[in-house]
Amino acid sequence: MGLNLNDKKVVVAEVSAKVATAQTIVVAEYRGIQVSHLTQLRAKARAQGVYLRVLKNTLARRAVEGTAFSSLAAEMSGPLIYSISDDAVAAAKVINDFAKTNDKLVIKAGNYAGKSLDKAGVAALASVPSREVLISQLLGLMLSPVSSFARGLAALSAKKEAEAA
Numbered sequence: 001m002g003l004n005l006n007d008k009k010v011v012v013a014e015v016s017a018k019v020a021t022a023q024t025i026v027v028a029e030y031r032g033i034q035v036s037h038l039t040q041l042r043a044k045a046r047a048q049g050v051y052l053r054v055l056k057n058t059l060a061r062r063a064v065e066g067t068a069f070s071s072l073a074a075e076m077s078g079p080l081i082y083s084i085s086d087d088a089v090a091a092a093k094v095i096n097d098f099a100k101t102n103d104k105l106v107i108k109a110g111n112y113a114g115k116s117l118d119k120a121g122v123a124a125l126a127s128v129p130s131r132e133v134l135i136s137q138l139l140g141l142m143l144s145p146v147s148s149f150a151r152g153l154a155a156l157s158a159k160k161e162a163e164a165a
Contacts, residue, residue, distance in 0.1 A: 008059060015063035018051045018084045024091040025069050026083040026110040026122055027076065030054070033104045038081075041105075045094045051084040052094070068114030075109035088112060089128050096126035 003011065019025070030038065045052035055063075057076040064070050085091035092110060099105045110117035112125055129137070 003056075011055070011059050012062045015053070015055065015060065015082075015084075019063055019067055019069060021086050022051075022069070022084045022091075023088045024083075024085050024110065024112045024125070025064070025072060026091045026095045026117075027072060027080050027108045028083070028095050028099065029078050029106040029108055030081045031079050031104065031106075033102060037102055041081075041094070041098045044098065045083065048090045048094050049085065049087065050090050050094050052081065053084075054079075054081050069111045071114075071116045072109060072111050078108075080108065081105075087131065089125060089130055092117075092122045092126040093130075096123055 042052055057078075057080060060076055060080070060082060061073045064072055083091040083095045085094075092112075095105070095107060099107055107119045107122050109119075110122040110125065112121075117125060
């Protein structure tokens with residue numbers, strides 16, 4: 001049985017709230033995927049903080065209407081699963097990683113910060129390291145000169161002590 005008007009309004013409001021804070025939306029066709037595999041996908045998405053939902057396309061179009069993601073409306077046809085995340089990379093990474101292991105999940109499109117992405121664009125976005133990894137790489141780069149200087153001073157003091165003895 002379909003949703004009544006009030007239920008539809010609730011769904012659109014919920015999805016609109018997620019879209020309002022989102023940085024990335026990825027849309028994939030899930031035709032022919034077993035329920036157990038979809039359950040695994042949802043568990044992975046939940047662990048990464050990604051909002052994953054199967055929606056009626058008309059409701060999804062209403063939710064993205066007037067937002068930076070409105071260009072996705074042209075891609076909304078067929079049985080789709082919507083992956084929405086506040087993290088720039090998480091939605092693309094969850095869907096792309098799952099699509100590698102399950103050929104029945106077909107990535108149709110994505111949108112990152114108002115820019116439309118095709119399948120290759122979603123894969124490229126998914127290959128970007130997470131925020132935490134990027135921060136640790138940056139800190140490692142920043143600490144490198146300091147630690148090299150400290151090692152140089154330690155070697156110099158060891159050399160002076162060896163000469164004095």
